[in-house]
Amino acid sequence: MSETTAYATLVAVFRDELAIDPARVHPDASLIGELGFDSIAFAIGLVSIEEKLGVTLQQDELIVCKTVADVVRLIEKTRNPVIASGAGTPAESGICAA
Numbered sequence: 001m002s003e004t005t006a007y008a009t010l011v012a013v014f015r016d017e018l019a020i021d022p023a024r025v026h027p028d029a030s031l032i033g034e035l036g037f038d039s040i041a042f043a044i045g046l047v048s049i050e051e052k053l054g055v056t057l058q059q060d061e062l063i064v065c066k067t068v069a070d071v072v073r074l075i076e077k078t079r080n081p082v083i084a085s086g087a088g089t090p091a092e093s094g095i096c097a098a
Contacts, residue, residue, distance in 0.1 A: 006075045009052050010068065017048040027069035035068075055079055 007027070021062040024034065031037040034066070046062050049055065049071075055078045062081050065071045 006053065006072050006079075007068070010049065010075070011072060013045060013048045013052055017044055025068055027067065027072070030066060031068065031071070032066075049075065053079075058070045 011022050011025050014025055014035070015022050020035055029035055031042075035041075041061055042059070046057055049062075050057060053075055055075055057074065057078060061074055062071070065074055066081060
């Protein structure tokens with residue numbers, strides 16, 4: 001899956017599952033500050049992302065993601081373990097900046 005496909009699917013998840021206007025979503029959008037994510041949104045998003053994209057994400061990895069681009073990188077890292085080889089948690093590997 002390409003990063004563009006992951007991004008487009010992520011925008012659809014935000015729209016369909018979290019009622020976030022797609023016009024507000026961009027790679028640098030802050031999940032908490034701009035998009036209004038709270039613990040419930042993270043939980044719903046986690047399940048929806050896993051179902052739609054066929055990945056298994058760890059809640060502790062998703063929760064440290066700050067932007068939409070961070071989530072896309074996490075999805076890509078999860079889908080392509082070669083990228084992640086030798087990496088620790090997303091914060092340690094630079095996948096999601098803290």
